[in-house]
Amino acid sequence: NAGVMQNPRHLVRRRGQEARLRCSPMKGHSHVYWYRQLPEEGLKFMVYLQKENIIDESGMPKERFSAEFPKEGPSILRIQQVVRGDSAAYFCASSPRQTINQPQHFGDGTRLSIL
Amino acid sequence: KQEVTQIPAALSVPEGENLVLNCSFTDSAIYNLQWFRQDPGKGLTSLLLIQSSQREQTSGRLNASLDKSSGRSTLYIAASQPGDSTTYLCASPVPFGSGTRLQVQP
Numbered sequence A: 001n002a003g004v005m006q007n008p009r010h011l012v013r014r015r016g017q018e019a020r021l022r023c024s025p026m027k028g029h030s031h032v033y034w035y036r037q038l039p040e041e042g043l044k045f046m047v048y049l050q051k052e053n054i055i056d057e058s059g060m061p062k063e064r065f066s067a068e069f070p071k072e073g074p075s076i077l078r079i080q081q082v083v084r085g086d087s088a089a090y091f092c093a094s095s096p097r098q099t100i101n102q103p104q105h106f107g108d109g110t111r112l113s114i115l
Numbered sequence B: 001k002q003e004v005t006q007i008p009a010a011l012s013v014p015e016g017e018n019l020v021l022n023c024s025f026t027d028s029a030i031y032n033l034q035w036f037r038q039d040p041g042k043g044l045t046s047l048l049l050i051q052s053s054q055r056e057q058t059s060g061r062l063n064a065s066l067d068k069s070s071g072r073s074t075l076y077i078a079a080s081q082p083g084d085s086t087t088y089l090c091a092s093p094v095p096f097g098s099g100t101r102l103q104v105q106p
Helices: none
Strands: A005-007 A010-013 A019-024 A031-037 A043-050 A053-056 A065-068 A075-079 A088-095 A110-114 B004-007 B010-014 B019-025 B032-038 B044-051 B056-059 B062-067 B072-077 B086-091 B100-105
Touching: A005 A088, A010 A019, A019 A088, A019 A110, A031 A075, A043 A065, A043 A075, A075 A088, B004 B086, B010 B019, B019 B032, B019 B086, B019 B100, B032 B062, B032 B072, B044 B056, B044 B062, B044 B072, B072 B086
Parallel strands: A010 A110, B010 B100
Antiparallel strands: A005 A019, A019 A075, A031 A043, A031 A088, A043 A053, A065 A075, A088 A110, B004 B019, B019 B072, B032 B044, B032 B086, B056 B062, B062 B072, B086 B100
8 A cells, every 4th residue: 555655756946936746645545734844843734635625724825825635636735936935845644534533644745945 | 722842852862771752732632642753854654643532652662641631742762772863753733843853872
């Protein structure tokens, strides 16, 4: 059973470009969480999605960031007009149901570098 | 708003020593608490999950406890090994603490 797959592992963008990060949850998991880890900081929650629904986006910056989890295909975290401060590691996690009683399983992350 | 704090931020111990990592949280109304390790350049590996109704969980040399009334969780590592050197994170499940970087010296 494959784990959570994130791609790309490394992504380099120039300021002003768009970044798209993909996350395929574990088989059978319908809940996806995105986290950001800035250099020298802990993980920070960004958004929690179920298929076709955003459940909690309280950690998402108000501008330039969006996330989706379509009925088919991976979850996408999209960052428009990237700036240097977006450089970070972005982690995705999945669980089969709401994480009250289920552990989250993490991908290896996407390391985004902004030139 | 839940806040999670981990102390110490960094720890260095000789091989074979037992050690305790601390995690404190401000809101006791948590559903569960999870401990992870984060190896450099890798994602997070779940170590232990404690449900809110549980007091502790054990896996091999690891034991995690949960005391909701005091807002604390501890991760106990017995007979530490160099392979235990990594960053340990706790989560309630969100937010995460900022981690404890452990270095076990052979």
